Amino acid sequence: MSNPKDSMKSTWRTDKSQWGIPHKILNHANVFHEDLSRPVPVHAKTDKLPHLPDWQSHRWILIHASIPLAIHQLWLYFTNIPFHPIIAFIFYYQASRFFAFRQLRSMRELGHKYGYLDGDKHARDGVPDAGVGKTLLSVFLAGFLRPAFTTWLTYNNTDTEDFSNPLLSLLHHPVRLFFEISLYSIAVDFWFYWYHRLMHDVSPLWKYHRTHHLTKHPNPLLTIYADSIQEFFDIAGIPLLAWITMKYGLRFPMGFYEWHVCQLYVLFAEVAGHSGLRIHATVPNPLAEVLRWLGMDLVIEDHDLHHRKGWRKSMNYGKQTRIWDRVFGTCGERIESLEGNVDYGDRVSMPIF
Template sequence: MSNRNPKDSMKSTWRTDKSQWGIPHKILNHANVFHSDLTRPIPIHAKTDKLPHLPDWQSHRWILLHASIPLALHQIWLHFTSTPFHPIIAFIFYYQASRFFAFRQLRSMRELGHQYGYLDGDKHDRDGVPDVGVGKTLLSVFLAGFVRPVLTTWLTYTTTEEPLYSLLQHPTRVFFEIALYSIAVDFWFYIYHRLMHDVSPLWKYHRTHHLTKHPNPLLTIYADSVQEFFDIAGIPLLAWGTMKLGGFPMGFYEWHVCQLYVLFAEVAGHSGLRIHATVPNPLAEVMRWFGMDLVIEDHDLHHRNGWRRSMNYGKQTRIWDRVFGTCGERIESLEGNVDYGKKVTMPIF
């Protein structure tokens, strides 16, 4: 233990010790997107206590409502001015929209945490942002929010398309774009994620992400730089290219909404919330028939039990885990341990 690299420490004391604070600490504190409020209690449950259920439509409602606000504002601007956004303005606007979406989700999930508690909460608290990694966490979160809108704007934005017209003209196509993009993301993510666990020379790029056994959403992208590149840019590009090869247009506005669905899943998957909630996908019910739907506990168990050899490598679905035989057994989210009568409401405001 004495030979452990100090940079591997997950000790988190800085939120209550302002003597450690520099600029990154102040920025994160001002953003107020932590998984818990230090002044409020978090309920603790035995693993045999039944989980409340978040219906799929609640997640879809939350995503689509928050996604529609910037699209509607953009459409109103075009209606009254007939002046399209310059690409730089479009990037800034939709970067801020993604930032608004992420911050709202983080705060909404914090409320759920204080109401329902966290998985494995009878054994361990959620890990905080480590004292040695505050600056790294801040940079990772910034890059994740910044780079994806850059890619979307650079590759797909045109001034001739209108946001709501583009999405509502072909609703069936958009339905399948959202569903299949998530599955394409998960395919490429599964491949590279599995390789980083199974291939020894690649593990060094992934081990930092696995220092947290009980992650919180701010640690979603907490990793070495190579993994951060693939998570933030490489996987979305591969998935977008896959969709294009499959004949889907994947224009600017469709891709923007698709990426918000993926972002929601990434944050929820690292939240550890003690609720039964499926990653939102228009085809989630079909996946459920075949045991291919992903719930919050699945990725939480990947962190808790996985180091080099693990399970539950997917982060959007369990399709590829089923195909390749790497699904793990659930503990608290077992079918018989879910109270479907106790409904969870995803807070809007």
């Protein structure tokens, strides 16, 4: 008999008799992948996909990443009072929360305009009735813990020139930031690839990952929906290993402000990768053109296809690029995002406002 907690049935949004505090909080946040009162277009798999240019994603991320840095810069300019670490954590936690909520709502609009992958066969899974509280806790921990350990490891309120100029310090080193963003995503992907692949291939580890694969057609709120062991590694373990790789292996500074921007790039990719949007969009990376030329770029469909498989049957283990999938022979064939099925003239706009 199947475990009732494994059910992905989602009826609670239209049945308020089920509602408790977690249901009310999620409903108030209003970051669902679709409005129930609005239609979602359905396309055949052979219909052309519209294209989201790389620069649109970069613009969206960098503008939203710069807003808290600019506010912090202005505070220091007018008061000359550095943020206490606790204040810095609260401020940048709220900034990452703002970033995530804005992305979720922006992608909802794109979903209602362009539809979803495999939509002719299956709608996107909703937040399951059996997992509303779990979803809420997962989303909270993901938003809370990353700024917490970023602050703990790298925040320093001493009066060094770089540290006292949150935005200007990054603008003074654009080439360094370019490679930090590029290589941090690749480092995250290296550690994630092996941890992810092992959970699929090693039987005792699958039990920590199977919860995440209950959804075959995920939505962004299910990005971190998983067993608690996996949640910890997704939220904290993998970013920490990537930071150590960058700072002590590749000798990049990886200070507080650089890591803030790098982590928002990773967050954007994680949310987009679970969106299932029926658009041809590459996970943003400053080296995307090089990766595309090498056949190592990751598009939304790649991770979406990964979710339709399970134990020892999957592919596309990377979530930022396909570098390690290409190197180790685990790339899967695309269905709707095939090169000949993309209409590059039909351009998607990622709305800023």
